[in-house]
Amino acid sequence: MLVVEDLEVRYQELRALQGVSLRVAEGDLVALIGSNGAGKTTMLNAISGLIPAASGRISWRGNSLVGLSPDRVCMAGVVQVPEGRKLFPKMTVEENLEMGAYLPAARKHLAESRKAVFEIFPLLAEREKQLAGSLSGGEQQMVALARAIMAKPGLLLLDEPSLGLAPVIAAEIFQVIEGLNRKGITALLISQEVLHSLNIAKYGYVLENGKITIHGKAGQLLDDQRIKESYLGL
Amino acid sequence: MNLTLVFQSMFSGIMMGSVFALLGIGFSLVWGVMKVINISHAAFGLLAAFMSYTLLNVWGIDPILSIAVSVPLLFLAACVIYRFLIAPLTKARDIIVPSMILTFGIAIILENLMLLIWSPDPRLLTTAYTSKVVILGPFYFQYPRIAGFLLACAGVVVIHMFLKKTYTGKAVRAAWQQRDAAQLYGVNLRWISMITFGLAVSSAAAGGVGMALLYSFEPHTHNLWLIYLFLVVIVGGVGSVLGAALAGLTIGIITGLSMAFLPYQWVNLLTFALLMIILIFRPQGLFQSEV
Ligand SMILES: Nc1ncnc2c1ncn2[C@@H]1O[C@H](COP(=O)(O)OP(=O)(O)OP(=O)(O)O)[C@@H](O)[C@H]1O
Ligand SMILES: [Mg+2]
Numbered sequence: 001m002l003v004v005e006d007l008e009v010r011y012q013e014l015r016a017l018q019g020v021s022l023r024v025a026e027g028d029l030v031a032l033i034g035s036n037g038a039g040k041t042t043m044l045n046a047i048s049g050l051i052p053a054a055s056g057r058i059s060w061r062g063n064s065l066v067g068l069s070p071d072r073v074c075m076a077g078v079v080q081v082p083e084g085r086k087l088f089p090k091m092t093v094e095e096n097l098e099m100g101a102y103l104p105a106a107r108k109h110l111a112e113s114r115k116a117v118f119e120i121f122p123l124l125a126e127r128e129k130q131l132a133g134s135l136s137g138g139e140q141q142m143v144a145l146a147r148a149i150m151a152k153p154g155l156l157l158l159d160e161p162s163l164g165l166a167p168v169i170a171a172e173i174f175q176v177i178e179g180l181n182r183k184g185i186t187a188l189l190i191s192q193e194v195l196h197s198l199n200i201a202k203y204g205y206v207l208e209n210g211k212i213t214i215h216g217k218a219g220q221l222l223d224d225q226r227i228k229e230s231y232l233g234l
Numbered sequence: 235m236n237l238t239l240v241f242q243s244m245f246s247g248i249m250m251g252s253v254f255a256l257l258g259i260g261f262s263l264v265w266g267v268m269k270v271i272n273i274s275h276a277a278f279g280l281l282a283a284f285m286s287y288t289l290l291n292v293w294g295i296d297p298i299l300s301i302a303v304s305v306p307l308l309f310l311a312a313c314v315i316y317r318f319l320i321a322p323l324t325k326a327r328d329i330i331v332p333s334m335i336l337t338f339g340i341a342i343i344l345e346n347l348m349l350l351i352w353s354p355d356p357r358l359l360t361t362a363y364t365s366k367v368v369i370l371g372p373f374y375f376q377y378p379r380i381a382g383f384l385l386a387c388a389g390v391v392v393i394h395m396f397l398k399k400t401y402t403g404k405a406v407r408a409a410w411q412q413r414d415a416a417q418l419y420g421v422n423l424r425w426i427s428m429i430t431f432g433l434a435v436s437s438a439a440a441g442g443v444g445m446a447l448l449y450s451f452e453p454h455t456h457n458l459w460l461i462y463l464f465l466v467v468i469v470g471g472v473g474s475v476l477g478a479a480l481a482g483l484t485i486g487i488i489t490g491l492s493m494a495f496l497p498y499q500w501v502n503l504l505t506f507a508l509l510m511i512i513l514i515f516r517p518q519g520l521f522q523s524e525v
Contacts, residue, residue: 050414050417050418069423070414070417071422071423075420080418086412086418088407088408088415089411090407090411099404099419100419102421151419151420
């Protein structure tokens with residue numbers, strides 16, 4: 001289980017997260033929604049150790065992640081697919097996947113992970129020798145997900161994995177995420193596609209101006225009047 | 235114009251240039267990957283040259299073989315320097331200027347150390363083969379230059395293979411291209427930076443010995459070498475191994491040709507004029523960076 005309690009993150013004066021609490025139970029897929037600038041990326045980066053928490057607790061499977069460097073968080077099995085993909089642009093697709101399996105624990109399973117990834121994304125097998133920076137947006141997002149799968153995550157943190165993609169490709173990405181969750185990977189999913197993400201999630205949290213304002217079962221949130229108005233445009 | 239002389243000076247230029255490349259690659263890599271402009275890079279190379287000098291004159295060890303001593307020693311020294319002097323700097327947002335000041339200080343310390351140990355006299359690496367030449371048709375090649383050339387080729391290939399084929403080398407490239415993502419997938423930035431710095435200084439050691447095979451040297455010579463390092467980065471682009479290699483060769487050929495056909499005092503003038511032209515028209519360097 002991922003437990004975040006009273007998390008505070010500041011950028012100088014700005015209190016980007018103001019006492020946020022959230023839980024993701026083992027095996028669940030949880031959606032985190034919120035408008036631009038709400039603090040969603042900040043939340044994931046604090047969990048991953050890219051930015052320090054001013055106060056609060058973060059733990060995964062009972063071990064605290066507070067104060068760990070990002071590589072240590074990865075070692076603990078918490079793997080982020082960052083906003084904007086952040087591939088290694090001048091490395092080939094193959095090398096990007098290898099970097100996903102950089103840590104020894106994942107590297108041991110390099111060959112089987114690669115096979116698994118190519119089963120999910122057959123297109124990537126054809127692109128293997130191409131530079132990641134030369135791929136289309138949809139292909140790049142596939143590489144970003146594939147790289148994360150190579151890391152053998154226990155918990156996946158996904159930051160807007162469908163942003164800027166054509167609807168068909170976005171749907172495919174959501175399908176893959178749902179499939180990974182079915183195979184037992186716990187996931188925290190940030191997405192602007194509220195309907196889509198609540199449809200595949202079990203629980204949902206709404207983040208507004210650095211605070212959680214609404215949370216509950218995904219089905220309930222879909223019926224919630226406030227969410228319908230603010231996020232679904234109904 | 236005498237065609238034989240043109241080719242002869244081009245060959246000499248390529249041999250010199252390959253050594254510039256070896257000396258410059260690590261400088262460029264550290265600049266690109268770590269955002270550290272290591273002003274002491276050439277001083278480490280010079281220190282290795284002096285070590286070779288002593289090993290040659292006291293124990294008769296060939297300069298090329300003496301690299302087996304200086305490279306590991308300087309690798310360790312570089313790791314220690316990284317850990318205790320450079321790593322603390324990396325907390326700052328922009329470390330280019332502080333790192334220049336720090337490494338300038340290191341260069342001064344090294345220079346004075348060399349003055350103390352080896353005195354200010356100019357030295358030459360005089361081996362049994364120093365005056366030997368290979369003659370091929372109308373061309374002749376001096377042994378020390380051939381040795382320097384082979385050393386440089388080997389060094390460049392080793393660095394290139396390290397970056398392309400080993401996991402650690404790939405992590406170096408990844409950390410440079412996408413720092414955050416590299417960390418998110420388990421790359422320990424400090425460790426990778428230390429390795430990068432250590433390797434760069436090691437390659438400077440090999441390059442310094444290569445330079446010493448070509449030119450005489452004394453404890454201030456690293457200041458002159460430093461100018462060549464900047465040349466390599468300006469021509470080759472920051473952080474690119476291939477760029478640095480090609481830049482070294484280009485600079486070598488230009489220097490070789492101008493030494494053959496221009497009065498001595500024009501050589502540097504021409505080199506720097508070309509440099510300014512490059513800076514004006516292609517500030518990113520002549521060759522695309524690709525690490
Ligand atoms: N590095 C930074 N320095 C200063 N302020 C920042 C920094 N990163 C984010 N912020 C601010 O913190 C707040 C939260 O930003 P964050 O990126 O977490 O939002 P988000 O919910 O991910 O938004 P988006 O949907 O646009 O990705 C915003 O007001 C943003 O301007
Ligand atoms: Mg964001």
